[in-house]
Amino acid sequence: MAGALILLLMITVVPYILGSGLIRNKDGGAYALLFRYAAGWVVLYGLFYLPALVCTLMHTSLDLLIAIYLVILLAAAVYSLRILIRERINPLKEAKELFVNPNVILPSVLILGHSLVTFFMMHLDDDDYSYIGTAATSVYTNTLMVYNGGTGAVLKNLETDGMNRLVAAPQFAFYAFLSKISGIRAVTICHSILPPVFTVLFFTAFLMIARELFGDDRRKCGIFMVFCFVISAFSGFSTFTSGSFVMLRSWQGKAQIVGLILPLIIAFGLRLIRVEKLQSADVIMLTALLSAASLQTAMGAVLAAMAAGLFLLLVSFMKKSGSYFVKCLPAFVIPAICALVYLKIR
Amino acid sequence: MAQAFEQIINTVRMVYGSSFYLPLMLAAVFYLIIRRQSAGRVVLVSYSLLMLAAFLLPIVYLILKPFFRDGQVYWRFLWLIPYTVLIALAATDLVSSLPGKAARFAGFVVLTAVLIFGGKTVYTSENWRRSPSFEKVTLPTLQVLNAINRNRQESGNDQAVFAGPIGVMSRIRQVDPSIRLYVGRNLNMEKLSEENPRLFRRMMILDGSMTAEGGDFGGHFRAKKVNYIMVFDEAKADKNLSANGYEAVSRTDNWTLWYNPDL
Numbered sequence: 001m002a003g004a005l006i007l008l009l010m011i012t013v014v015p016y017i018l019g020s021g022l023i024r025n026k027d028g029g030a031y032a033l034l035f036r037y038a039a040g041w042v043v044l045y046g047l048f049y050l051p052a053l054v055c056t057l058m059h060t061s062l063d064l065l066i067a068i069y070l071v072i073l074l075a076a077a078v079y080s081l082r083i084l085i086r087e088r089i090n091p092l093k094e095a096k097e098l099f100v101n102p103n104v105i106l107p108s109v110l111i112l113g114h115s116l117v118t119f120f121m122m123h124l125d126d127d128d129y130s131y132i133g134t135a136a137t138s139v140y141t142n143t144l145m146v147y148n149g150g151t152g153a154v155l156k157n158l159e160t161d162g163m164n165r166l167v168a169a170p171q172f173a174f175y176a177f178l179s180k181i182s183g184i185r186a187v188t189i190c191h192s193i194l195p196p197v198f199t200v201l202f203f204t205a206f207l208m209i210a211r212e213l214f215g216d217d218r219r220k221c222g223i224f225m226v227f228c229f230v231i232s233a234f235s236g237f238s239t240f241t242s243g244s245f246v247m248l249r250s251w252q253g254k255a256q257i258v259g260l261i262l263p264l265i266i267a268f269g270l271r272l273i274r275v276e277k278l279q280s281a282d283v284i285m286l287t288a289l290l291s292a293a294s295l296q297t298a299m300g301a302v303l304a305a306m307a308a309g310l311f312l313l314l315v316s317f318m319k320k321s322g323s324y325f326v327k328c329l330p331a332f333v334i335p336a337i338c339a340l341v342y343l344k345i346r
Numbered sequence: 347m348a349q350a351f352e353q354i355i356n357t358v359r360m361v362y363g364s365s366f367y368l369p370l371m372l373a374a375v376f377y378l379i380i381r382r383q384s385a386g387r388v389v390l391v392s393y394s395l396l397m398l399a400a401f402l403l404p405i406v407y408l409i410l411k412p413f414f415r416d417g418q419v420y421w422r423f424l425w426l427i428p429y430t431v432l433i434a435l436a437a438t439d440l441v442s443s444l445p446g447k448a449a450r451f452a453g454f455v456v457l458t459a460v461l462i463f464g465g466k467t468v469y470t471s472e473n474w475r476r477s478p479s480f481e482k483v484t485l486p487t488l489q490v491l492n493a494i495n496r497n498r499q500e501s502g503n504d505q506a507v508f509a510g511p512i513g514v515m516s517r518i519r520q521v522d523p524s525i526r527l528y529v530g531r532n533l534n535m536e537k538l539s540e541e542n543p544r545l546f547r548r549m550m551i552l553d554g555s556m557t558a559e560g561g562d563f564g565g566h567f568r569a570k571k572v573n574y575i576m577v578f579d580e581a582k583a584d585k586n587l588s589a590n591g592y593e594a595v596s597r598t599d600n601w602t603l604w605y606n607p608d609l
Contacts, residue, residue: 123482136521152527187521192480206431213386213387227438233467234465238362262425263431270386273385342413343412
């Protein structure tokens, strides 16, 4: 019971607090509750990547990684709480403002419906063999990449064992973290508990794009969200589409990239063209996004960096100012590290 | 270069296949270009077009190939072109531009129908099934797992090295990582029949596609200290396994779990 409560806090309250440090009242508007939540998840992932990468490369214990991460998380939460109190952020008031408008009804029903499908029904995917197997192995052995997560044998060669990608992008360690602190199996967390959460997150990312495109026009945002849902729900013509990943295997790193990270980078790019000046929160958000992308898949780091880089170039060109690009350049260090690690060990 | 371009076109066919979503996306981009634009939409459309152009360039393919597992997963580049956002944006703009509530509602319904009939639903029985548990693994996996753990308790032997059908082996450790596997999932079954015919035959027997008669199926697993084997009854492995010290510890309608107490 205590474990379930810890997990619930970690996947609901903690992201909201962390996100409050990045999303100001005026930026979120009527959707501030959701935007803070989505931003918080990006920060949750982003703060995890470097400690996880270092600990995985050094084959430390899972407990050590968790201890380091919790300290970092605590510091970030304290920083965000100060902002939350200073800005007088009230989540209950934000929830009321979000749901009071009738334009939110149809998208909410569709998204809730899909969340229920992901909770009660099962989608089988063979890729879970290595990712979830490695997360479960890490919890069982309290190690990081010492054993082959798929077979349980001692890892001899990362490449022939097919485990090299997991070192550069240790998403498995995040699920191992959640499993260890809650006492709930990683497979249950990934297959049942998180998919409804991720469904909300992915469509919140689309909503952030909608807000950048349509401003406070909630009717257009509502219509846009319905179309996004329908397109995603009818992307089943191929297992390679972003819609398929978003709707079917939300817990996998690839789905996190297409469903959360890349749409948020688009929202980021649209925001940059709209605002007059780059804020420090924007640079922090971009850094967190690229770090979060690196956690999910090595390829995701490259894709996210390409997307962010192109948006920055376009904005710099349209605003005739190279300052956006220059100020955001440090954010690209983390995906560069990820790419280098991947190329070295592949 | 020609080969690279062919690979790129095959990638597009593989991802968008028989759906209308690619033409819909291109139509959406065209529509957004000819409409009066805000700076945000200019950025979005420019970004999408530049990414599409980059994707189609063979030189870009050749440079990025190492990052996309030697081009095998180049289709992931297409994720950078946000077809969902582009189509949804164009559709929203089109609906909003219609005069009157009735026209807007009709436009919304028509466009939704176009999107539904132009794609394929993800809500199929192939994609979604009823789950026997919140672990969301197959029923045979759970049944075998329960049987192994029951036997571990009864025998007092905690060691478990398991061999079974690929579908079960690929899931069992997600639920219980204390169980080790005989072999990993990374077998390329197409190549295996040529590269390692004996291993291929063993995997076929475990999957129930071949029978164990006339070979040393049980002897091999005994030598590898695999103490739990799940075999479909069609494999007719009973005599072979019994002769090698395995005992049947659990049976269902179509498969048996064998255990060797000496391992």
